[in-house]
């Protein structure tokens with residue numbers, strides 16, 4: 440599971456029953472699309488079954504109102520938002536933006552489901568993200584949502600990665616914020632709502648490196664009880680499937 444764009448109805452429980460569903464997957468696992476309604480969810484795999492320190496994909500474009508779901512592989516990663524200029528530090532340290540933080544997501548190597556963390560994209564401002572575990576940020580576990588090379592050619596994922604490499608510390612916020620946690624099975628339940636907020640100046644993109652990984656065990660399906668639909672929606676979804 441590398442890059443998946445899921446489209447699902449997260450607008451109403453009734454919608455889950457009303458909408459048709461389809462799923463396509465490319466043979467190479469490069470991408471797949473689920474549609475069951477109106478909501479697009481971009482899936483990012485955090486880490487990998489082989490232990491690589493990657494977000495995959497690491498450079499995505501998401502429209503306002505779309506969602507990004509992080510799916511966590513072993514062993515223990517996180518997603519934190521920083522400014523472009525201060526990688527490996529929570530954005531709240533360097534701006535008035537709270538930013539997103541998934542919390543740490545420990546996952547056993549034998550796990551058959553992946554914890555998830557889902558945000559809604561609130562605007563087109565680039566969101567610079569890193570993993571706060573160990574030296575993962577310094578070692579390149581970084582990504583960007585909505586890089587904007589047209590607006591600022593010097594702000595690339597490549598440059599952000601360079602900055603991360605030189606960071607003297609890798610810090611995490613105290614509490615999770617900005618998204619909704621769940622699991623990628625259909626029996627999970629959760630509640631709450633979240634909004635991802637960009638807070639940085641426009642930036643550029645680096646599409647040179649798309650880290651590869653494999654997650655053979657994870658026939659991953661996005662948790663549907665995202666963004667506040669709660670357990671009722673999860674149950675509805677399970678029935679619907």
Ligand SMILES: [Cu+2]
Pocket residue numbers: 486492515516517570571572575580
């Ligand atoms: Cu990590």
